[in-house]
Amino acid sequence: MADKIREEIPIQLSMVAPGQDVQFVAVHGGWGIRRRLAEMGLNPGVKMKVIQADFQGGPIIVAVRDSRLALGRRMAHKIMVNTI
Amino acid sequence: MAVEGAVSNRSAIIDYGRDLEKEIATLEGSISKIEALTARYPARWLAVKLLENDSDVKEKVRAIDGGVEIIRQAETSMAHLRSIFGDEAETVIADRRYGFISGVAKKVLRKPAIDRLTSSDKIDNIVTNRVLGIPIFLISMWLVFQFVACSGPYSDWLDGVLAGPICRWGITIIKLISLDGTWVESLWVDGIIAGFAGVMVFVPLLFFLYFALAILEDCGYMARIAFVMDRLMKAIGLHGKSFLPMIIGFGCTVPAIYATRTMREWKDRIVTAQVASLMSCGARLPVYTLFAAVFFADNPGTFILALYLFGIFWAIVIAKLFRSTVFAGGEKAPFVMELPPYRMPTLKGVLIHVWERGAFFFQKAVTIIMAVSIILFFLLNIPWGVSDMRDSLFGKVSATIAPVLAPMGCGNWEAAGSLLTGFIAKEVVVGTMGEIYVAGAQEEAEVEEPTNFFQDLGEILVGFWDATVDTVKSIVSIIPGVNLMDGEEEEEVTRLVAALRERYTPLQAVAFSVFVLLYIPCMVAVAAFRSEFGTKWALFNAVYLTALGWIVSTLIYQVGLLLGF
Numbered sequence: 240m241a242d243k244i245r246e247e248i249p250i251q252l253s254m255v256a257p258g259q260d261v262q263f264v265a266v267h268g269g270w271g272i273r274r275r276l277a278e279m280g281l282n283p284g285v286k287m288k289v290i291q292a293d294f295q296g297g298p299i300i301v302a303v304r305d306s307r308l309a310l311g312r313r314m315a316h317k318i319m320v321n322t323i
Numbered sequence: 324m325a326v327e328g329a330v331s332n333r334s335a336i337i338d339y340g341r342d343l344e345k346e347i348a349t350l351e352g353s354i355s356k357i358e359a360l361t362a363r364y365p366a367r368w369l370a371v372k373l374l375e376n377d378s379d380v381k382e383k384v385r386a387i388d389g390g391v392e393i394i395r396q397a398e399t400s401m402a403h404l405r406s407i408f409g410d411e412a413e414t415v416i417a418d419r420r421y422g423f424i425s426g427v428a429k430k431v432l433r434k435p436a437i438d439r440l441t442s443s444d445k446i447d448n449i450v451t452n453r454v455l456g457i458p459i460f461l462i463s464m465w466l467v468f469q470f471v472a473c474s475g476p477y478s479d480w481l482d483g484v485l486a487g488p489i490c491r492w493g494i495t496i497i498k499l500i501s502l503d504g505t506w507v508e509s510l511w512v513d514g515i516i517a518g519f520a521g522v523m524v525f526v527p528l529l530f531f532l533y534f535a536l537a538i539l540e541d542c543g544y545m546a547r548i549a550f551v552m553d554r555l556m557k558a559i560g561l562h563g564k565s566f567l568p569m570i571i572g573f574g575c576t577v578p579a580i581y582a583t584r585t586m587r588e589w590k591d592r593i594v595t596a597q598v599a600s601l602m603s604c605g606a607r608l609p610v611y612t613l614f615a616a617v618f619f620a621d622n623p624g625t626f627i628l629a630l631y632l633f634g635i636f637w638a639i640v641i642a643k644l645f646r647s648t649v650f651a652g653g654e655k656a657p658f659v660m661e662l663p664p665y666r667m668p669t670l671k672g673v674l675i676h677v678w679e680r681g682a683f684f685f686q687k688a689v690t691i692i693m694a695v696s697i698i699l700f701f702l703l704n705i706p707w708g709v710s711d712m713r714d715s716l717f718g719k720v721s722a723t724i725a726p727v728l729a730p731m732g733c734g735n736w737e738a739a740g741s742l743l744t745g746f747i748a749k750e751v752v753v754g755t756m757g758e759i760y761v762a763g764a765q766e767e768a769e770v771e772e773p774t775n776f777f778q779d780l781g782e783i784l785v786g787f788w789d790a791t792v793d794t795v796k797s798i799v800s801i802i803p804g805v806n807l808m809d810g811e812e813e814e815e816v817t818r819l820v821a822a823l824r825e826r827y828t829p830l831q832a833v834a835f836s837v838f839v840l841l842y843i844p845c846m847v848a849v850a851a852f853r854s855e856f857g858t859k860w861a862l863f864n865a866v867y868l869t870a871l872g873w874i875v876s877t878l879i880y881q882v883g884l885l886l887g888f
Contacts, residue, residue, distance in 0.1 A: 272657055277417035293453040297554040298658055309550045311658025
């Protein structure tokens, strides 16, 4: 599952356009957030896709593994991803 | 997707990899030396949990003799693992778990290879759409309230059953032990039955509300509501998940307070709970309705709506105020939420939800209300044989409080007394006013026809059937253009209406209604607040709301007087 993370400059998840496939690299945040995301399946290397980013400044929906996560915009700013 | 082959239900042990397993094994070894731990938890499970830095488990281990050493050891292991992986152990553990899961899934599941939007995603595209999201949410809320309003026939039925057969059975028993005509009979009829019926009429309403919310929750829509409302709530310093408790608050403050449990950050939680009671609950509606009928008969709906909006206004103001003062700072909880796929709710699942929440309220309400009804009964009848309520202990206490309410135009003992009983449950305000203002307001007991147990039972069942038919009819009538309901006959409150019109000015009525909206929530809500946030914050809640109510009502009254109303 955890494909090798490609050497690339990661971007913020909030910058990613809907429909784009990306790969999770890291999250800038404390222990609590990292753990929370890990519990929901967001581990380094996992593939994700932005499904919906309709609300400007509002939350977005991403597909991770087989589930859909709603992430606040602030959260999305802190998640670094690589495009694939 | 197709499932291939059966998986044995032997509990699987996940291999966390060489480095992790080494640490787990060492920790497991130390744990199994402490009997107090192994007696309660499997050693391996505990070792994994400690490496995951689970605060709950750590707390429990710490409380046990020798637990502190174990935690210290676990922390050393975690530091070691951090140096190996360059990441927290818990991240690695979660990764390994997901690896195991996908390994199993690969073996037993065959999925269509094409990666495209599922039908759940397609629904989300509409439901969480920027333009449609909020209107769809408003329509679904409107439907929920329409549905809840259909519980009326059951309330009437319950009221009838309590005031009729159940009351009669009690009297029969009282007669059997030859206490009829004494205070015991009076306590049963005027104290217990009257108080009990006052709450029971709200039980159907709550069950209907829980039913509707359980459907929204089980089908997956509830999570989307938080998603859609997140931005709006953030603007007032709250959280997307604050929205649901506030919506529930329109039904009843008690479940609203419990519903804040879905929030992780304590400050978000408590601010939401602090303003939850500003959402006009179902019990306040009877009070609004009464005053609307008395003073704003031309436009009762507008008056009631204005009170609801006024409550929402204060909820926003207070939330913003608290978030920047008393409950300022704190880590802003990140909004992370799993959106479950849409699915058809099952009747069983919904009923379990309804029962869990409803039974809890029922139990809590019944015990507290019962106790207070009995106390109130005695207060109203002491000194013994008192004929005028004003001379009872209750009347005297009310008269003592009354001057405090004078600045808001309600400085008489009757209003003070009604507000006092409003603490039991807000709708009781109406009942108390009825009792005070309309001498012998309790309808003289219907001509007592002797009935036997089976006639009573028959009456109960027929009544239930009629209530069900009426409810189904009114639910179907929610569909636009369908109306199965006969013209609703207005309830006869004329005597009370006349009495109130004589004694209050419209301005006083507004001040009084606003006070009922804002002041201390009912005792069940205060008890709920206490059980969730502790005595200190429950008191804070009661005090700030009462102060707010007093200030706002006084302002309304005084400014109103100046303007010549």
